[in-house]
Amino acid sequence: MKLLRVYMETGETYIASYDQKDNKDTVKMEEGELNVEFLGRGTRENEYLFKVGNEVHSITIDRGFLILDQEEEYKVDRITELPVKEGQSVEELMKGKEGEVLSPLQGRVVAIRVKEGDAVTKGQPLLSVEAMKSETIISAPIAGVIEKIAVKPGQGVKKGDLLVVLK
Incomplete structure (x- = not known):
């Protein structure tokens, strides 16, 4: 599979x-x-x-x-x-999508405002992506705990790339 x-x-x-x-x-x-x-x-x-x-x-x-x-x-x-992961059902794998924060645009990560383990509220700024000299703030779509930060400052990202995982 x-x-x-x-x-x-x-x-x-x-x-x-x-x-x-x-x-x-x-x-x-x-x-x-x-x-x-x-x-x-x-x-x-x-x-x-x-x-x-x-x-x-x-x-x-x-x-x-x-x-x-x-x-x-x-x-x-x-x-x-x-x-x-072995033993994980398809339904469980698909549910993982809910806490993922994806990049809405292509650009470069300029600032990360949280760290793994931080508790965040819905709408709280997580990081910023710069594209064409304009900075876009990416906010938490849900309240939760930062499980993983998948990018580093200065890293280039494409539209749809995984940035952060909330749990």
């Missing part, structure tokens, strides 16, 4: 587990579980056919966009694989 974090160009992130047996894949997301079977190439250039449940869908890759059934376009910025 693999656990993936998908970063969309829109800034949204999704976590999905992916398990493969033979030509069939099981994809679990927060919205539910999908059984996917790869059917082969389609008739168009860069088109691939998949069976999801009882329905056949096409995905076309064009200039970095994924086009579903020739109608809906999605732009994926990047996909990273997350570590999976």
